[in-house]
Amino acid sequence: MEIAWVVHRKGYDMKKMLQLFFAISIVFPVFFLAVLSFGKNWTYPDLLPSTLNAANWAAIVKLDTGLFQSFLTSLCISVFVGVGSTALSFITSKFIAYSRYRSIFILIAYLPYVIAPVILAATLQYYFIVLDLAGSIGGVLLAQFFIAYPFGVIILNNFWNHKIRAIEELAATLGATKRQLWLKVLLPISKTALLLCFFQTFLISWFEYGLTSVIGLGVVKTLSINVFGFVNEANIFYAALASCLLIAPPMVLIWFNKRYIFSTDTVS
Amino acid sequence: MMHKNTILNVSGVSKKYGTETVLHDVTFSLQQREVLSVLGKSGSGKTTLLKILAGLEQEDAGSIHLKDEDYNGTDGHETLGRFMNGLAPQHRNIVYLYQEPLLFPHLTVFENIAFGLRIRKQPGAIIKEKVEVMLDEIGLVSHAFKMPQQLSGGQLQRVSFARALVINPKVLLLDEPFGALDIETRTQMQELFKKVSKKYGLTSLFITHDLKEALIMGDHIGKIEKGIFKKYGSPKEFYEDEANGVMAEAAFWKQFKA
Numbered sequence: 001m002e003i004a005w006v007v008h009r010k011g012y013d014m015k016k017m018l019q020l021f022f023a024i025s026i027v028f029p030v031f032f033l034a035v036l037s038f039g040k041n042w043t044y045p046d047l048l049p050s051t052l053n054a055a056n057w058a059a060i061v062k063l064d065t066g067l068f069q070s071f072l073t074s075l076c077i078s079v080f081v082g083v084g085s086t087a088l089s090f091i092t093s094k095f096i097a098y099s100r101y102r103s104i105f106i107l108i109a110y111l112p113y114v115i116a117p118v119i120l121a122a123t124l125q126y127y128f129i130v131l132d133l134a135g136s137i138g139g140v141l142l143a144q145f146f147i148a149y150p151f152g153v154i155i156l157n158n159f160w161n162h163k164i165r166a167i168e169e170l171a172a173t174l175g176a177t178k179r180q181l182w183l184k185v186l187l188p189i190s191k192t193a194l195l196l197c198f199f200q201t202f203l204i205s206w207f208e209y210g211l212t213s214v215i216g217l218g219v220v221k222t223l224s225i226n227v228f229g230f231v232n233e234a235n236i237f238y239a240a241l242a243s244c245l246l247i248a249p250p251m252v253l254i255w256f257n258k259r260y261i262f263s264t265d266t267v268s
Numbered sequence: 269m270m271h272k273n274t275i276l277n278v279s280g281v282s283k284k285y286g287t288e289t290v291l292h293d294v295t296f297s298l299q300q301r302e303v304l305s306v307l308g309k310s311g312s313g314k315t316t317l318l319k320i321l322a323g324l325e326q327e328d329a330g331s332i333h334l335k336d337e338d339y340n341g342t343d344g345h346e347t348l349g350r351f352m353n354g355l356a357p358q359h360r361n362i363v364y365l366y367q368e369p370l371l372f373p374h375l376t377v378f379e380n381i382a383f384g385l386r387i388r389k390q391p392g393a394i395i396k397e398k399v400e401v402m403l404d405e406i407g408l409v410s411h412a413f414k415m416p417q418q419l420s421g422g423q424l425q426r427v428s429f430a431r432a433l434v435i436n437p438k439v440l441l442l443d444e445p446f447g448a449l450d451i452e453t454r455t456q457m458q459e460l461f462k463k464v465s466k467k468y469g470l471t472s473l474f475i476t477h478d479l480k481e482a483l484i485m486g487d488h489i490g491k492i493e494k495g496i497f498k499k500y501g502s503p504k505e506f507y508e509d510e511a512n513g514v515m516a517e518a519a520f521w522k523q524f525k526a
Contacts, residue, residue, distance in 0.1 A: 166366050172357040173322050173364045174384040175435065184387065188374040 030247065036240035049237075056241050065238065066221055071245050074206060074223040077137065078249075081144045082202035086194055089152025089201075096153060097160030106157060109150035117147050118210030128215055135217035143215040144208055148201040155200055159193040199253050206249060273299045274335065275471050276321070276439055281330030283316055283495075290316045294330065294497040296490065298439065301469045304499065305476060305486025307512075313495040314475045318441045321473070322364035323357035334360065334438055363432040364441045367448055369424035371416035377427050378403070378412040384435035402430040405464060422453035426460065433468060440472040446481070458484055479514065 037056055039049030059065045096105040112120055121143055125134060133139030164186075171185050187194075209224040216225065223246050230239035276298040283291040290313045298304055308314035319325040321332060332352040352360060371380050379386075381402050385395045403409045406426040416424060425445060432440055445461075446454045458481065465472065474485050482489055489506045490499040500506040507514050 163368070163370070166368065167370050167372070169319075169322075169324050169357070170364065170366065170370050171372075171383075172324070173360070173362060174387070174431070175358045175361070176383075176387050177358055180387050184383075185372060189372065191374075 033240050033243050033247070036237060037244045039237050039240070042236070056237050059238065059241065060245070067223075067226060067238075067242055067245065070221045070223045070226045070242075073137070073221060075249070077141055077144065077222065078202045078205040080141055081148050081205035082198045085145055085148035085152045085201045086156075086198045089149055089156050089197065090190070090194060092149075093153045093156035094160050097157050098165065102157075106154065109153045109157075112147050112150055116210075117208065118214060120146065121211040121214035125214055134215055135219040137220055140212050140216045140220045140222070143211050144205045147208070147211065148204050151204060152197050152201050155197045156190075156193055159190055164189075195257075199257060202253065203250055207246075275300045275302075276335070277331075277333040278321070279331045279333075281317070281320060281327045281332065283313070283320060283325070283328050290495050291320070291327075291497075292495040294492075294495075296497060296499045298471055298473065300335075300471055303465055303470070303472050303474055303485060303487050304490055305474045305482035305488070306490040306492055306497075307477065307479065307482050308475060308492040309477060312492045314492050315443055317492065317497070318364055318443050318473065318475060321352075321439070322362050322441055323352070323355055323360050324364065327353065334362070336438070361435075361437050362439045362441060363435070363437040365428060365432055365443065365445050367444045369416075369421075369428035371419075371424055371427055371431075373416055376413050376415060377408060377419070380416065380427055381430045381434055383431060388435070398434050402434050405433075406430045406460065420453075421449055422457060425449065425453075425457055429461070429464070433464065433470070436468075438471065440470055442472060442474045444475055444477065447476070447478075454481075461485065479517070 035048065035052070038052045038054060040051040040053065040055065042049035060067045060071075096102055099105065115123075124143070124146070128134040128139050128143065131139075133142060167185065167189070168181060171181050176184065207224055208222075209228060212220065212222055213225055213228075216222070218225070223242060227239055227242040227246055230236075230242055274297045278297065279295050281291055281294040282289070294317060296304075306314060306317075316325060320327045330353075334350050334352050336350040357364075371377075372383065375383065378399055381399045382395050385398060390398075399412075400409070403412055406429065408423060408426060408430075411419065411423065416427070419427065429445070446457045449457060462485065464470070474482075476482050476485070483503060488499060488501075489503060490497060491506075491512065492498075500509070506512060507518075510516075
């Protein structure tokens with residue numbers, strides 16, 4: 001009886017420890033990053049910076065750091081890439097899903113990830129230079145679109161299943177025109193899938209570094225480019241600050257995700 | 269020429285997928301207010317036939333004509349009714365109901381039923397009136413503002429039926445509509461369909477693989493097998509056709525009577 005209780009107790013402790021380990025492994029880096037962003041004067045072997053104040057955060061609005069501008073640049077690029085690739089991949093995925101060559105198209109959609117975005121950028125860089133797109137926001141947008149668009153198709157491909165097709169057909173026999181079908185049926189029932197696709201493609205764009213640096217030629221300063229810039233300069237406090245800005249939108253998206261996606265009942 | 273009571277005339281309709289013939293020279297007509305039960309096994313071509321009639325699939329050969337009082341024909345087929353071949357589903361006024369109720373998950377029961385009226389841009393007051401009549405007809409007045417996820421299988425099928433009925437279709441195509449329901453709910457749905465069908469004078473093609481259901485639901489019975497369609501003149505004729513196995517089935521049960 002006592003042995004059984006000890007075994008049960010140990011199992012319970014192990015469960016608690018794993019839960020704690022999981023929570024700490026996620027929260028600690030974010031917490032430490034936030035602490036570093038307030039830091040100043042960190043000397044070895046101290047565990048934490050000797051000074052903590054909000055002076056670094058004031059640098060966000062200072063023009064010479066370029067943090068706020070790069071935040072806005074990143075936000076604009078990512079919103080454009082997210083909205084554009086979601087919209088186009090929604091339509092494209094429909095034609096692919098109902099095509100007899102569906103599996104071939106989906107296999108092709110994985111190719112940009114097999115060869116890695118940075119290699120793709122290096123391969124296409126010549127054409128971006130010829131078209132005068134290298135080093136421009138338009139060029140970075142287009143390059144990131146090459147990565148986000150197939151990913152959107154992969155995400156949304158599963159939305160177009162047998163049931164959705166039957167709903168489309170039924171709506172048509174009830175008298176819905178193609179426009180009404182899209183506006184009154186397909187868009188509302190795909191809301192969850194579209195939001196999910198937007199979040200994913202937004203995040204791909206938001207964290208993109210290699211492809212952006214190759215096509216942007218260092219001229220287009222996104223937030224991820226800035227973070228690596230500060231890291232290379234060994235400016236750890238500004239790097240932490242820029243990283244805090246970098247993780248802020250994804251955290252908002254996670255909150256949004258939880259609040260809207262998991263609480264909505266729609267066809268998926 | 270189309271008989272004055274004929275609403276749908278199907279003549280020589282054929283369909284092939286690759287080298288496989290799915291429908292072979294299907295010819296029949298439907299009279300106004302007629303419910304035609306069609307028996308068919310899986311892969312017999314019954315769903316393809318319904319989809320062709322609804323305009324969701326394209327036939328390879330043959331013609332389909334639908335009586336339409338509002339149609340001032342100029343296509344040379346006026347005496348046969350309106351020529352349906354190539355006409356998009358949304359212009360046919362033929363509703364195709366699947367085995368699954370397929371309610372729009374983002375709309376309430378009320379809005380699901382109102383769907384066909386809203387896209388026809390009918391006035392709000394008329395929509396409200398018509399939908400309320402339908403809700404009463406299917407016994408779901410108290411469920412009007414529930415979402416489809418809150419309804420049972422039988423209730424979903426009722427709403428699906430009301431959603432089709434409210435737009436007053438020329439022909440209703442039902443593809444094993446009660447196939448997924450339990451026996452009790454199925455019986456209730458059969459009774460409801462019979463009652464409403466009679467009241468509104470529905471013309472429908474009712475596909476089933478259940479012999480008893482075919483006999484209960486249909487004014488006439490047809491059979492589709494390997495793409496070949498046959499419509500029987502009467503239930504007796506259907507019973508006496510040895511190929512259907514009805515007589516053999518009846519004989520089997522009779523032996524227990526003695």
